[in-house]
Amino acid sequence: MTHIDPDAIRQGDRLALSRALTAVENGDPPGQDVQTALFPYTGKAHLVGITGAPGTGKSTLVNQLAKAFRHTDINGAPKVAILAVDPSSPFSGGALLGDRIRMQDLSGDPGIFIRSMASRGALGGLAHSTAAFATLLDAAGFELIFIETVGAGQAEVDIAQLAHTVVVVEAPGLGDDIQAIKAGILEIADILVVNKADRPGAENTARALEAMLGMAQGRGNFPPSGKHLITTFENTQEEPIPAPADWEPPVLCVTATEGKGVAELVSKIREHHTYLHDSGLWQVKEANRLRRDLENLIRDALLKDWQRNLDEEKFHSVLEDLIQRKCSPMEALERLL
Amino acid sequence: MTHIDPDAIRQGDRLALSRALTAVENGDPPGQDVQTALFPYTGKAHLVGITGAPGTGKSTLVNQLAKAFRHTDINGAPKVAILAVDPSSPFSGGALLGDRIRMQDLSGDPGIFIRSMASRGALGGLAHSTAAFATLLDAAGFELIFIETVGAGQAEVDIAQLAHTVVVVEAPGLGDDIQAIKAGILEIADILVVNKADRPGAENTARALEAMLGMAQGRGNFPPSGKHLITTFENTQEEPIPAPADWEPPVLCVTATEGKGVAELVSKIREHHTYLHDSGLWQVKEANRLRRDLENLIRDALLKDWQRNLDEEKFHSVLEDLIQRKCSPMEALERLL
Numbered sequence: 001m002t003h004i005d006p007d008a009i010r011q012g013d014r015l016a017l018s019r020a021l022t023a024v025e026n027g028d029p030p031g032q033d034v035q036t037a038l039f040p041y042t043g044k045a046h047l048v049g050i051t052g053a054p055g056t057g058k059s060t061l062v063n064q065l066a067k068a069f070r071h072t073d074i075n076g077a078p079k080v081a082i083l084a085v086d087p088s089s090p091f092s093g094g095a096l097l098g099d100r101i102r103m104q105d106l107s108g109d110p111g112i113f114i115r116s117m118a119s120r121g122a123l124g125g126l127a128h129s130t131a132a133f134a135t136l137l138d139a140a141g142f143e144l145i146f147i148e149t150v151g152a153g154q155a156e157v158d159i160a161q162l163a164h165t166v167v168v169v170e171a172p173g174l175g176d177d178i179q180a181i182k183a184g185i186l187e188i189a190d191i192l193v194v195n196k197a198d199r200p201g202a203e204n205t206a207r208a209l210e211a212m213l214g215m216a217q218g219r220g221n222f223p224p225s226g227k228h229l230i231t232t233f234e235n236t237q238e239e240p241i242p243a244p245a246d247w248e249p250p251v252l253c254v255t256a257t258e259g260k261g262v263a264e265l266v267s268k269i270r271e272h273h274t275y276l277h278d279s280g281l282w283q284v285k286e287a288n289r290l291r292r293d294l295e296n297l298i299r300d301a302l303l304k305d306w307q308r309n310l311d312e313e314k315f316h317s318v319l320e321d322l323i324q325r326k327c328s329p330m331e332a333l334e335r336l337l
Numbered sequence: 338m339t340h341i342d343p344d345a346i347r348q349g350d351r352l353a354l355s356r357a358l359t360a361v362e363n364g365d366p367p368g369q370d371v372q373t374a375l376f377p378y379t380g381k382a383h384l385v386g387i388t389g390a391p392g393t394g395k396s397t398l399v400n401q402l403a404k405a406f407r408h409t410d411i412n413g414a415p416k417v418a419i420l421a422v423d424p425s426s427p428f429s430g431g432a433l434l435g436d437r438i439r440m441q442d443l444s445g446d447p448g449i450f451i452r453s454m455a456s457r458g459a460l461g462g463l464a465h466s467t468a469a470f471a472t473l474l475d476a477a478g479f480e481l482i483f484i485e486t487v488g489a490g491q492a493e494v495d496i497a498q499l500a501h502t503v504v505v506v507e508a509p510g511l512g513d514d515i516q517a518i519k520a521g522i523l524e525i526a527d528i529l530v531v532n533k534a535d536r537p538g539a540e541n542t543a544r545a546l547e548a549m550l551g552m553a554q555g556r557g558n559f560p561p562s563g564k565h566l567i568t569t570f571e572n573t574q575e576e577p578i579p580a581p582a583d584w585e586p587p588v589l590c591v592t593a594t595e596g597k598g599v600a601e602l603v604s605k606i607r608e609h610h611t612y613l614h615d616s617g618l619w620q621v622k623e624a625n626r627l628r629r630d631l632e633n634l635i636r637d638a639l640l641k642d643w644q645r646n647l648d649e650e651k652f653h654s655v656l657e658d659l660i661q662r663k664c665s666p667m668e669a670l671e672r673l674l
Contacts, residue, residue: 037665042662301670
């Protein structure tokens with residue numbers, strides 16, 4: 001595990017960047033060092049989460065978006081990174097790999113960087129690595145970072161906490177039953193896309209989504225973006241989201257395979273970026289995210305510290321008593337602390 | 338906040354039980370006291386998670402299951418509790434309430450207890466309350482506890498960690514796109530139910546689910562039950578799941594509204610209960626759950642302890658420097674600890 005030069009990453013050395021990402025993914029110490037060194041140069045990138053069920057065509061859409069952002073304004077075009085996060089389902093693994101191959105037509109552009117990331121065991125680990133990856137890509141000068149993930153389980157919570165803008169991708173032909181399960185995912189959506197809009201039922205899906213959004217807003221309890229931000233530190237409350245949160249998530253019909261509707265989506269993503277800055281929401285999201293990261297670091301450090309001095313034999317005997325119901329969890333805690 | 342008598346709860350006093358549940362839900366101190374007092378009397382209940390998309394008919398199914406378990410063997414019939422967890426979506430709130438009303442026909446049976454639980458703010462809070470509720474119901478002598486929750490987001494991770502047996506409910510008419518998103522939920526399923534089996538497409542849905550299960554098993558990487566168990570204590574590894582995990586999740590077709598297939602489902606739930614005990618998996622799951630609970634208690638206690646001595650002004654100044662990128666998260670941590 002050799003040192004990784006942070007300056008090389010800032011100057012666009014892709015090999016150094018790749019090595020840093022791998023070190024982060026493996027939890028190697030140089031990965032932590034390079035993150036710390038690069039942290040001062042972060043905070044500029046626009047993190048755009050792209051989430052939805054497998055089969056909705058997320059990867060093709062991200063592919064097209066990356067191209068569109070690169071080509072519309074060639075002088076001022078942002079450097080674009082694509083981070084494909086696979087929450088390690090035995091089913092989706094193959095699909096994502098296939099998607100990566102389809103993205104080869106982007107690889108000739110030095111302004112685009114693509115990286116897949118697989119899950120590493122524990123559920124929390126993936127969120128941590130994704131955030132660390134975003135930090136490195138941000139410092140490496142990527143102004144637009146697409147984070148593509150399957151919208152299910154923990155991944156949808158994670159992306160809501162990390163991304164500035166969340167694009168939720170749907171496809172036509174979803175039954176009524178399914179639209180309801182999407183409630184959770186609608187709450188995190190800043191922009192909704194009905195992809196594969198050339199298929200039958202696209203209009204219906206779009207209308208159903210609009211109805212659900214309207215219903216939620218009409219009931220007056222639709223959570224503004226950032227609702228999923230959690231704080232666990234009682235005495236360090238997060239900043240409230242500025243009210244009124246006057247961004248109404250638009251529903252866009254897109255046929256990514258043909259590039260139809262992609263330009264409108266690019267506009268909406270830019271518009272949301274502007275909205276975030278104008279409303280002050282960008283700063284609030286950043287502050288809340290950094291606070292949460294710091295809190296997690298503190299929690300882990302306190303635990304590690306405690307574990308260092310832990311009498312393992314005692315821990316196991318207390319645990320055994322707990323399992324035998326000879327002591328309660330609170331009594332076990334008292335014996336251990 | 339008055340004292341709640343733990344003995345009254347053990348002796349079947351429903352008012353005391355309800356008051357204890359409310360205290361737990363509100364985070365009142367008597368709720369914690371009564372949990373501690375009752376803990377020695379827990380560990381007997383079979384926790385059965387029922388999860389799936391809204392509209393799959395989960396509540397009707399749970400209703401029928403509760404009746405069936407109560408009526409099949411009236412002398413040895415288990416006391417049954419139903420815990421309906423609403424992960425606080427603005428969309429599903431109303432639906433769950435409606436479901437509760439439909440369950441009124443169960444309320445005449447003193448061997449059945451029904452309780453709804455709404456989310457309380459932070460995402461982690463719901464999981465915590467659900468586990469605490471299960472403890473109280475267990476000590477109150479409910480031998481079978483159904484935990485009904487919408488299978489989306491964090492809730493599906495939580496139920497996999499808490500329940501001994503997870504029943505995943507589907508309904509016919511799901512598109513291909515959707516079957517894929519179910520991958521995450523399939524991983525946690527011990528039993529799969531295609532409800533509303535009188536509708537067209539039920540056979541196809543069942544076959545598709547079986548194919549996905551077969552595919553996963555064929556690839557040799559289908560995780561055994563308990564895969565989602567996480568440990569964060571590096572030096573206190575969880576018990577490995579006994580291998581081979583030779584339970585193959587069955588796929589059952591049920592029409593809950595007519596009671597069709599419910600008897601088979603009852604059998605399968607009993608069979609899984611027996612399997613858990615015979616294989617030793619029950620003990621492993623219990624041990625891992627208690628260990629996880631203890632670890633969380635320790636983590637929280639360490640944090641609270643640290644916060645008690647925290648210089649808030651310092652915390653905010655460090656946080657401000659972090660937001661300004663004047664220090665890195667690791668540097669912030671060093672300054673605070």
